[in-house]
Amino acid sequence: xxxxxxxxxxxxxxxxxxxxxxxxxxxxxxxxxxxxxxxxxxxxxxxxxxxxxxxxxxxxxxxxxxxxxxxxxxxxxxxxxxxxxxxxxxxxxxxxxxxxxxxxxxxxxxxxxxxxxxxxxxxxxxxxxxxxxxxxxxxxxxxxxxxxxxxxxxxxxxxxxxxxxxxxxxxxxxxxxxxxxxxxxxxxxxxxxxxxxxxxxxxxxxxxxxxxxxxxxxxxxxxxxxxxxxxxxxxxxxxxxxxxxxxxxxxxxxxxxxxxxxxxxxxxxxxxxxxxxxxxxxxxxxxxxxxxxxxxxxxxxxxxxxxxxxxxxxxxxxxxxxxxxxxxxxxxxxxxxxxxxxxxxxxxxxxx
Amino acid sequence: xxxxxxxxxxxxxxxxxxxxxxxxxxxxxxxxxxxxxxxxxxxxxxxxxxxxxxxxxxxxxxxxxxxxxxxxxxxxxxxxxxxxxxxxxxxxxxxxxxxxxxxxxxxxxxxxxxxxxxxxxxxxxxxxxxxxxxxxxxxxxxxxxxxxxxxxxxxxxxxxxxxxxxxxxxxxxxxxxxxxxxxxxxxxxxxxxxxxxxxxxxxxxxxxxxxxxxxxxxxxxxxxxxxxxxxxxxxxxxxxxxxxxxxxxxxxxxxxxxxxxxxxxxxxxxxxxxxxxxxxxxxxxxxxxxxxxxxxxxxx
Numbered sequence: 001x002x003x004x005x006x007x008x009x010x011x012x013x014x015x016x017x018x019x020x021x022x023x024x025x026x027x028x029x030x031x032x033x034x035x036x037x038x039x040x041x042x043x044x045x046x047x048x049x050x051x052x053x054x055x056x057x058x059x060x061x062x063x064x065x066x067x068x069x070x071x072x073x074x075x076x077x078x079x080x081x082x083x084x085x086x087x088x089x090x091x092x093x094x095x096x097x098x099x100x101x102x103x104x105x106x107x108x109x110x111x112x113x114x115x116x117x118x119x120x121x122x123x124x125x126x127x128x129x130x131x132x133x134x135x136x137x138x139x140x141x142x143x144x145x146x147x148x149x150x151x152x153x154x155x156x157x158x159x160x161x162x163x164x165x166x167x168x169x170x171x172x173x174x175x176x177x178x179x180x181x182x183x184x185x186x187x188x189x190x191x192x193x194x195x196x197x198x199x200x201x202x203x204x205x206x207x208x209x210x211x212x213x214x215x216x217x218x219x220x221x222x223x224x225x226x227x228x229x230x231x232x233x234x235x236x237x238x239x240x241x242x243x244x245x246x247x248x249x250x251x252x253x254x255x256x257x258x259x260x261x262x263x264x265x266x267x268x269x270x271x272x273x274x275x276x277x278x279x280x281x282x283x284x285x286x287x288x289x290x291x292x293x294x295x296x297x298x299x300x301x302x303x304x305x306x307x308x309x310x311x312x313x314x315x316x317x318x319x320x321x322x323x324x325x326x327x328x329x330x331x332x333x334x335x336x337x338x339x340x341x342x343x344x345x346x347x348x349x350x351x352x
Numbered sequence: 353x354x355x356x357x358x359x360x361x362x363x364x365x366x367x368x369x370x371x372x373x374x375x376x377x378x379x380x381x382x383x384x385x386x387x388x389x390x391x392x393x394x395x396x397x398x399x400x401x402x403x404x405x406x407x408x409x410x411x412x413x414x415x416x417x418x419x420x421x422x423x424x425x426x427x428x429x430x431x432x433x434x435x436x437x438x439x440x441x442x443x444x445x446x447x448x449x450x451x452x453x454x455x456x457x458x459x460x461x462x463x464x465x466x467x468x469x470x471x472x473x474x475x476x477x478x479x480x481x482x483x484x485x486x487x488x489x490x491x492x493x494x495x496x497x498x499x500x501x502x503x504x505x506x507x508x509x510x511x512x513x514x515x516x517x518x519x520x521x522x523x524x525x526x527x528x529x530x531x532x533x534x535x536x537x538x539x540x541x542x543x544x545x546x547x548x549x550x551x552x553x554x555x556x557x558x559x560x561x562x563x564x565x566x567x568x569x570x571x572x573x574x575x576x577x578x579x580x581x582x583x584x585x586x587x588x589x590x591x592x593x594x595x596x597x598x599x600x601x602x603x604x605x606x607x608x609x610x611x612x613x614x615x616x617x618x619x620x621x622x623x624x625x626x627x628x629x630x631x632x633x634x635x636x637x638x639x640x641x642x643x644x645x646x647x648x649x650x651x652x
Contacts, residue, residue, distance in 0.1 A: 003456045005455065006456050007456070010452045013444060013448065018442070187440070188435045188439040189439040191435065192433070193456070197457065198456050350405075
């Protein structure tokens with residue numbers, strides 16, 4: 001026990017005294033969080049730009065609550081120059097231009113941007129229909145309530161923060177296992193430790209404790225920045241992220257141990273760890289949400305430890321699923337940990 | 353005296369190379385034992401086999417009568433090992449390194465200060481090991497190997513790559529360790545170091561132990577002649593040749609060199625003639641022993 005705590009303390013101090021670790025495992029993933037966070041801040045509630053030519057009664061005379069709804073959907077600029085307005089639609093500067101001649105509402109759109117054109121047509125059409133119903137004086141028979149399947153706070157930050165956290169933790173655990181063991185093998189510290197009465201299990205367990213603690217620090221920092229700066233909303237069972245991260249640390253530590261065992265130098269170990277983690281981060285939706293990704297990519301991600309971790313983090317932290325939703329990913333991560341751990345144990349070398 | 357270390361027919365091969373070739377060593381308790389040989393002679397591998405960190409291909413090594421391989425955790429608290437490389441935890445200070453090793457051996461933390469004092473690193477307590485000089489690192493690594501008060505200490509080339517002053521400082525530390533009653537096993541490729549420090553020396557070359565004895569016996573055993581050097585003019589070359597016991601005398605570059613196997617009568621005769629001024633007596637050295645044993649010049 002003495003030996004275990006001594007090794008853990010030594011590694012913990014050594015870790016935080018290395019500025020490289022601060023940068024690569026804290027600042028670097030946080031930079032991505034800030035970058036994506038600011039870039040996509042308003043993407044969830046994106047409005048269409050609309051130029052209003054002259055007076056358009058159907059917009060100008062909307063009742064107050066309908067007007068608020070309209071303003072949430074459209075960014076309106078007014079002009080009297082019809083030709084210029086249509087030209088700017090053609091150039092793609094605005095999504096559409098609208099004018100009203102008598103009872104005819106005319107919408108100018110660009111065929112080059114069919115997605116926005118369809119959206120503007122649909123939305124504006126709904127307002128025209130509503131106006132028609134209102135004029136008829138009868139209450140509408142059918143109503144349509146469109147409700148998002150997710151919590152309605154699901155803005156991009158909700159996807160980004162868990163994905164990037166998963167990536168940061170995966171990197172941390174992998175590098176923290178790969179690098180020290182190579183360094184310790186080359187500078188003979190591993191041999192020196194082996195000459196003390198400490199158990200081999202204590203050595204591995206102390207590394208694990210340090211890696212788990214680092215992962216939890218990463219989680220706290222990520223959540224603090226996400227909640228504080230970008231209004232990240234955590235759903236009920238977010239705390240299940242803690243056991244998820246512990247299981248993930250086990251799996252990625254085993255991967256790191258393999259990388260360390262097959263490398264002669266710390267540089268090579270870091271290279272191998274990068275080659276494993278970076279592509280995995282892309283395929284597992286750490287940088288881009290997988291919901292719109294092709295099905296084959298979603299399938300691949302299910303077979304990657306980071307894919308499982310990200311799925312578990314999303315479910316518990318932002319999708320509002322119960323604690324039970326973390327069980328499958330945790331089981332999968334433990335499975336990866338066992339398989340990779342056995343390989344690592346076979347490849348492990350005390351000496352070069 | 354009982355032997356605390358014994359090896360029986362130790363063999364270690366690396367491919368075609370036999371790094372350690374049937375080595376038998378016995379080290380009595382309290383001895384300062386030196387394993388002397390040129391680089392690549394098999395000193396370090398022999399030491400590693402004795403420490404139990406390598407598996408021998410043949411034979412066995414015993415410490416306190418117990419087998420060292422496979423890893424014998426009961427034995428480890430009784431031996432201290434200093435490795436060639438500076439094996440320290442990254443970015444820890446001198447005191448923190450010692451603390452970690454103290455806890456690994458579960459010994460009281462009061463040992464830390466004693467060790468720092470022993471190796472003279474009092475003013476480096478809070479300095480990170482990366483910022484220490486080569487000599488300071490060696491001393492810290494010796495302190496780490498002594499933290500648990502072991503009965504046997506293994507030192508692998510502790511003075512390699514040190515400047516002469518640092519070497520001498522370290523010699524004092526090593527003598528102090530041995531004076532406390534510990535058995536010390538040292539590898540070195542410095543003849544003078546082995547001669548000055550060790551009670552017993554095993555000369556090793558190409559994986560084989562050539563001979564084991566005290567430095568004195570090794571040298572006198574050669575039966576080599578003494579050389580007595582005098583300044584020119586103390587006695588004439590002619591007169592010198594006639595002195596009792598002198599086998600030859602020759603004048604070279606202002607120095608008169610006499611060769612003899614019996615220095616006592618020669619020195620007495622010289623004293624009678626009041627010719628001792630600037631006198632030097634040199635005997636054979638371990639280098640001559642090595643030359644005799646291998647037929648090769650010693651090249652560290």
